[in-house]
Structure formats: structure tokens, C-alpha cells
Amino acid sequence: MSRQTKSILNDVLGPIMRGPSSSHTAGAFRIGRIARALFGTRPTAIRCLLDPAGSYAPTYKISGVDHAFAAGILGWEMTDERYSTAIAAARDEGTQISFSVTPLEHADHPNSICIEMSGQSGRKITLWAKSVGGGAINVVRLDTASVDIDGKSWSVLVIVNRADREAVRDALESTIGRSCRESPLVGTDHDLLEYQIGGSVDAVRFDALASIRGVVEVMVSPPIFFPPEGTELFASAGEMVEFSSDRGIGLADAAILYESELLGISEKEVVAEMDCRLAIMRRSVEMGLDDSASAMPLTQPSASGILAAERRGEMALGGLHTRAAARAMAVMHVCNSRGVVCAAPTGGSAGVLPGVLVTLEEARIAGPGSVLRALFAASAIGLIVAKRATFAAETAGCQVEIGVAGAMAAAAVVDAAGGTPRQATDAAAISLQNTMGSVCDPVGGGCEIPCHTRNALAASSSFVCADLILGGYNNLIPLDETIDASFAVGKMLPSQLRCTARGGIAIAPSAKALVKERTLAAKK
Numbered sequence: 001m002s003r004q005t006k007s008i009l010n011d012v013l014g015p016i017m018r019g020p021s022s023s024h025t026a027g028a029f030r031i032g033r034i035a036r037a038l039f040g041t042r043p044t045a046i047r048c049l050l051d052p053a054g055s056y057a058p059t060y061k062i063s064g065v066d067h068a069f070a071a072g073i074l075g076w077e078m079t080d081e082r083y084s085t086a087i088a089a090a091r092d093e094g095t096q097i098s099f100s101v102t103p104l105e106h107a108d109h110p111n112s113i114c115i116e117m118s119g120q121s122g123r124k125i126t127l128w129a130k131s132v133g134g135g136a137i138n139v140v141r142l143d144t145a146s147v148d149i150d151g152k153s154w155s156v157l158v159i160v161n162r163a164d165r166e167a168v169r170d171a172l173e174s175t176i177g178r179s180c181r182e183s184p185l186v187g188t189d190h191d192l193l194e195y196q197i198g199g200s201v202d203a204v205r206f207d208a209l210a211s212i213r214g215v216v217e218v219m220v221s222p223p224i225f226f227p228p229e230g231t232e233l234f235a236s237a238g239e240m241v242e243f244s245s246d247r248g249i250g251l252a253d254a255a256i257l258y259e260s261e262l263l264g265i266s267e268k269e270v271v272a273e274m275d276c277r278l279a280i281m282r283r284s285v286e287m288g289l290d291d292s293a294s295a296m297p298l299t300q301p302s303a304s305g306i307l308a309a310e311r312r313g314e315m316a317l318g319g320l321h322t323r324a325a326a327r328a329m330a331v332m333h334v335c336n337s338r339g340v341v342c343a344a345p346t347g348g349s350a351g352v353l354p355g356v357l358v359t360l361e362e363a364r365i366a367g368p369g370s371v372l373r374a375l376f377a378a379s380a381i382g383l384i385v386a387k388r389a390t391f392a393a394e395t396a397g398c399q400v401e402i403g404v405a406g407a408m409a410a411a412a413v414v415d416a417a418g419g420t421p422r423q424a425t426d427a428a429a430i431s432l433q434n435t436m437g438s439v440c441d442p443v444g445g446g447c448e449i450p451c452h453t454r455n456a457l458a459a460s461s462s463f464v465c466a467d468l469i470l471g472g473y474n475n476l477i478p479l480d481e482t483i484d485a486s487f488a489v490g491k492m493l494p495s496q497l498r499c500t501a502r503g504g505i506a507i508a509p510s511a512k513a514l515v516k517e518r519t520l521a522a523k524k
Helices: 022-039 065-074 083-092 162-173 203-211 237-247 251-263 267-288 303-311 320-336 352-362 368-388 402-416 421-433 451-470 479-492 509-523
Strands: 016-018 045-050 096-101 112-118 124-133 136-142 145-149 154-161 181-184 190-197 215-221 340-342
Touching (some): 022 065, 022 215, 065 096, 145 190, 154 203, 162 190, 203 215, 237 251, 237 368, 251 267, 251 402, 251 421, 267 340, 267 352, 267 368, 352 451, 368 479
Antiparallel strands (some): 016 340, 045 112, 124 136, 136 145, 154 190, 154 215, 181 190
16 A cells, blocks of 8 residues: 555544644654664663754754653653643653754655664664655665664564565565565664555554564554545545445545554544544633633734624624634634644644634534534535645645645535535635645744634635535646646745745734744743
8 A cells, every 4th residue: 555645533633642743743743753662671861953954953852852852752642631741740750851853864755753772781773754744754764774664554674684675674574564665773783674554453463573583673553543444536626526326425524434444443433533632622622712711822822812802892893703713713712822623734723624613603504513524625625635746834834734725614614605616625725725835924933913813714715615616616637736736836945944944924023023022031
């Protein structure tokens, strides 16, 4: 199976995470978890190196990369109430974690990180990894050997004497399989054999591998996602609409069938897992409307006040759009207070879909069951983006985060209103066409300003895009082509406008003064 296989539950709707940023927190957490698994025992010292030209270096503190990585090293869940104490807890357990900014030789992505780990026994390893958007990660090097670990399967790394390599491969064939990647450990007489094993695996069986003649060391990292076991039912928006049309089903049904076939789980299990994520979305809206629960670095909560003013009729217009916008902001209050949200498709865009879905339900445009179906329809749009582009603003700007969330939400509204799969993809397309070129310029490096209002506007505009299509607008540029164009434009943006806080509104005088003021206040 291709390592590029994309899943809704793995790559689009989720993870359940702490804010503010899925690339920074969920990605760093997962890298930490894999690093600890490969090291095997408790490390005594970990040094994390960040490239000065990337997006991690200027934003890792305010975005909580340090706490997320430490929680992963400790083996905690991101929802653990001790999360904010992870650095201190690691130290109390005897693991010192430090972060340094220095040029990295293998930094081929803005979210690249080099991790140097050592233990009491003298054991040392160095890992290179990158967080590639929406919480997805890749570990790409172990010491001087190339690896490819994305957490979607069991990764078994076997270091062997070069002279015994073929004999070891023969011995491992019956236990692990023949298919593996080989990479030399430069400067040694050892090679690294990398095996990726899908499905359910008894980890105990790996213990015996170290006793095979010629094997120097065995390292194992279990999957952190649902391991894909089946095949993809479609690979583009065009194929997805055709798949739905041929079977006379809606976009939600197509998405459910896709996940069931790809992940090797029942449709009932797929629906149950998505329902859990919808519950997190509803809860994050509710929490974000409680001002007392907010602890954002730069701003004060405003979502509850906006909703109250709308109810009192104090708005110029008000209505559905405003209520969805306010609820989207409420979720971003939670996200930027490092609370628990569901990435949709990222932490920085986590407010859009909850804001729209809760409002659809409140307005009785959709009931509980149809809201869940609308979420599947939205996720089907995100799935095509995941296949053709990225969710990393560090790579392609805000259009692939909040822009994509708005497109997903437009499809959700169409589905809830009884529209067709073609209409849902067209609504998503015109939404993306109108966010093309949007920069990622977070003030202070978090997901607070201007991300709050961008989530709000994306939620609000999803209703307009849906109405335009449902009202008869004929979209002539299909979703697949729109995604490709948007991705191409995003990659043309300079690095200063891709999540580094080095351009756009992030360097406005008032923005810089606000960050300085809040930083000084936090130190007192």
C-alpha cells in the first residue's frame, strides 16, 4: 500500500489535541512519542534543535511545542490534565529537555526538528523529524541512516552488521517479511533495515529479533494512527462525485464507505469514532462561551458577548451567519487557552466547522444525525485536499488551513440543506477560490490574531457559498483544479508569510508592541 494513502480519521478530522496549533502541538507530541518508543528506555537528556529559518524557531514557546514534545516523551495523552506541567514532570523523572536554535543540515521543511537523546547507559541516538501539517509527522533520519516513519504502521528498525545483512534478511523473512528499506549507517560497518507492518501485531514477537546472528539492535515504534489495511475507493473530487452518483448515495455515505474500506473497520465503528469527534467540537463551543475558562496570551474572550448582543438585536444584521462566527471564535478561545479541541483540519482552523455545525443544529436546519452526516461530507472535501495538497500553513499559507476549513464548512451546509455531492464540491470550490493567496501571519506566533476573526469569517461565508450554489450559480472551475491552483499559489508565498510571524499583520507596530507588553506581563 502507498505510504501516501490518506484517511479522514487519520489525516483530516482530528486529532483531538490541545491548542493552539496542530503542527506545533499535535505534531510535536507525536514526534516525542515516537522518539521515546525508538529510544526504548527513559532518556536522561534530550536536546531539540530548531532551524532558525523555519517556523518552529520563532514560535515554539508561544505555541507550546516544548510542552507537547515533553508530554509525548512521557507517554501522556494530550488530554491529560497534567499537560502544562510536562517539562517539569520530565525533569522530576530524570529527563532534562532543552531547545536550541541552530542551522540544521537536513531541514527540508519549515517544521523540521533534530532530536539528540542520551541515557544513563551511554546510549545515544539522533533523530530528524518534521511536522507536516494537521498533526501529521515524518521521522526521516536515525543517526546517519534514512528512515520513513509516519506513525501509520508498526515501524521496526533493525541495525545489522553489514557483512551479515542478507543472512539477517533471510532470517527475518518468516517473522517480519521480506519487504524493507535498507540504509547504510555512514561511518560504521552497520546497515539499518526498516520494516513497516500494518494491522494488529503482537509486539512481544520483536523481542526475539535481537538474538539473531548479525543483529546489533532492534527498535520498535507502534502506530499512533489507525493503520490503513484496505484500498482507497477514490482519489479525486471528480472520482468521489462519480462514485456517489453511480451508487445513488450522498457525500457522507461515500466518506463512510471510504474509511471503512481503507481502515478495515466496520461502517458502524467509523460513525462512532466521528461521533466522538463531533462531541469534542460541541464541547469546545460550550467551553469557549465560558469567559472564566479563557486564558489566552494576547486577547480577552469576546464570543459570548457577541452572541449575547446578537440575541438582544444590537447587530446591524445578526442572524445565522453571526451566530456561527461567534461560535467559531469561542472554539478558538479554547484552542488558544491550550484547551482540548478537534483539529478540523488543523488547530488554527479548529473553530470553523464547530461554529457552523452547532449553528445548523440550533437553527434546526439539521438534526443530530444529519449534523454528523454533514461533518462526514465536510471531511470528504478535506480528504481530497489532503491527497492533492497540504494542511500546513508553513508550506502554503492560511488558505490551506482556515481557507480549507471554510470550504469544508460550505460543503457541510450544502449537505445539511439537502444538496447533491456535486453541489457540495462546487460550494467548496468557490470558497477556496475566494481565499486563494491568503497569508499566515500570526501575531506572536500563536493562533490568536488574526486567526480568531478569520475562523469567524470562514464560518459565516460558508453559508453564502452554499446559497450561491444551491441558488443556481454554475461553478466552472472544479474542486480538483481549484485545490491544485490554491496549493501552487500558497507555495509561491515567501517564508515571511507562512507561519513564521515575520510578515503581514504580525509585524505591524501595534502587534509587536502588544506581544512585547504581554511577554513582559507574563514574566512578572
